[in-house]
């Protein structure tokens with residue numbers, strides 16, 4: 001499964017891709033997380049990215065594309081991936097198309113998480129992340145998740161919650177403006193390619209996960225149909241070994257019976273004997289058939 005989660009900051013891409021990652025056992029690839037890790041390590045890329053990130057603007061395409069190219073080349077991405085926060089503009093989407101074409105791993109689906117503007121701002125203001133395991137919490141929209149029994153799987157103690165430096169009011173406004181201007185056009189880009197599904201991403205987190213799973217079934221159905229067509233072709237092949245069942249067995253029996261009768265008729269004809277059945281289906285090669293013929 002190779003999918004992109006598209007949506008404004010605060011639409012729940014991170015939360016939903018973390019859930020999906022555990023369910024599908026495929027990696028979540030978040031360019032935001034990769035960039036934050038580079039900033040934290042103080043690498044050259046991190047230093048170059050920091051200014052744009054602090055201002056809520058997009059980091060230069062070449063830097064982000066370099067990160068994505070490296071990440072997609074890692075072995076765990078061969079089974080599939082969830083792209084979270086990438087692509088962010090048309091140039092990145094086109095570059096991703098080219099990269100995936102070379103890897104022969106085209107996208108299966110792009111899911112757009114739709115959330116109202118006011119709700120986005122509320123979610124971003126309440127967002128906190130565990131500094132150790134990276135799990136995302138929300139003080140306002142999901143306070144129940146912060147129970148005292150919850151422990152960080154990395155440290156074994158309580159989660160160490162921090163607020164992202166770019167989750168402040170001024171930066172949020174700029175990030176939402178950048179989203180409208182540069183990322184929103186990707187909705188049409190992917191719709192035109194027949195890859196887009198839009199889901200309502202407001203409401204309970206579990207409910208949004210359910211909607212997302214429904215959208216993902218759209219990938220599995222055509223795949224299942226393809227597999228079924230392939231196995232139907234196999235069923236028609238003469239070397240089948242699986243036992244036939246019910247109606248299919250009866251149909252096969254009657255077909256093979258007809259083939260045997262046709263072969264017998266052909267053998268009899270070659271020996272000069274009259275066929276046992278006339279073209280109208282009456283028996284001709286039996287005594288009863290002969291009596292009927294005389295009458």
Ligand code: AMP
Pocket residue numbers: 009031032033035052053054056057058059060064084085086087088092166175
């Ligand atoms: P996110 O965690 O996805 O909200 O990203 C945080 C910040 O990282 C964004 O505001 C951008 O400055 C930067 N960023 C993340 N992904 C990209 C991307 N695909 N292209 C450019 N900048 C990005």
